[in-house]
Amino acid sequence: MARKILIFDSSSIISLSLNNLLYLLEKLKKENILFLVTEDVKKEVVDTPLKIKKYELEALMIFQLIQKKILEMPEAIGVDKIELEIATSDILEAANHLFMANKEWIKIISQGEASCIALSLLLNKKGMENVLVIDERTARMLCENPENLRELMERKLHTTVSMNKERIKELVGCKIIRSSELCVVAFKKGVLGLVNGKTQILDALLYATKYKGCAISFNEIEEIKKVEKAV
C-alpha cells in the first residue's frame, strides 16, 4: 500500500489544539498514513509554548502526540536533517527575495513555514506523495498563487509590489489542505464522537477552525456545507 504523508505547519496544529480536536489525528492515523512535523514547527508548537502558561497544556498535548508517534519527525521516513536544513535555507532565500516594495525585499515567511515547504518539495523529488496542512494564509498563497499574494500586498501596502518571477518555480509544486478540510474528512468518517445533528456538527467544526486562525472564508464554509448536504 502506497504511503501517504501529511506535513503539518504550526498554524494547522494550533487551530486543532485550540479547538480540542487533536484527538482527530489519532483517529485518522493509519499504518500507511504519516503525519509529519519539522523540527522548526516543533519549536513553535511545543518548545516555545511550553514556556507560556496560557498555552503550556496545548504544548504538552502536542508533545504527547509526538511521543506516541502520531506526529513524527521527517527522520522517521529517512529524510536527512542536514538535507532538510539546506532545502529550508533555499526556500527561505527564494521566498524572501520574491516580493519587493520601496526597493526592499519583503521577508514574508519564517523558518517554520519554509521548512514545511522544503520538506514537501524534497519528498516530491523522492517520489513520495505528500500534502501540506497549512491554515495560515501567506504560505498557502505563496505556494498556490503568488500573484494573488503580490496583489494583496500591493492593495494593503498602498505601494507598488514587484515580483521576482524567476524564483517562483523554486516554490511551487506543493499540494495544500487546511485543518478545515481535515475536519470534513473526520466528519465524513464519523470519528468525531459527537451525536448532535449532522449539519450542526459540520457547521460547528468549520467555524471553530476559522475562529482559531484557519484562513477559510465564510463562502467556502457555506459551500462545503452545501456539498455535504447534497451528498
Add this chain to the structure above:
Amino acid sequence: MKEKENVLDILVRTKKAISENDVVTMKLLSNRTIHSSSIYQDPDNIAVAVIVYALGKIIERKKYQEYKEWPAFFSACMASLDAAIAAIKSDNIEQFRESVENIREAIELLSGHLRSYIEEVFRKASINKASRIYEHGISMQQTASLLGISVFELAEYAGKTGIGDVDLSITKNIHERLKTAFELFE
C-alpha cells in the same frame, strides 16, 4: 530606523492626542507605521506602533488613573515620549531606543494590579499590531517572531478578523481542496 520623519510626526501627534484625551486619533496613528513595519520589519517602527496603541488603550481606561502609582507612571511615559521626540530630531537613534525602553521600564516599576493591567495592555497591543502585519501579507510565524508573541496568540486573534475572507486569499476551488483531502484517506 526607517521612515524617521513619519515616526517623528506620529510621536508628536501622539503627545498632542494624549493631552486632548483623543484615543481615536491614537489608534489611527498606531496604524501609520504598519506599512513600513510590514515592508522593512524595522523594530523601531514596530515598537512605536505598539506603544502608541497601548498608550491609547491606557488613556481610555479612566480606572487606571485612580491608582496612586498612576501620576508617576504617566509622567515617566510623557518624559520618555519627549525624550524620544528630541532624540529623533537630533538624529540620535540610540537615545531614541533608550527612551522607548524607558516606557517599558516604567511599567516594571509599578506593582500590584496596575502593573498587571498595563502589562496586559502592552501584550494585547503587540497581538493587535501583529494581526495587522499578518493582514498585510507577512506570514503568521514571521509576524509572531517580529512582535515577540507566540503563534498561538496570533492565531486566536487573527481568527476573529476577516483575514480569511479577502477574495484574493481564495487560491483554489474548495471542491478541489476537499478532493485532495479525501484522496489521502481513501
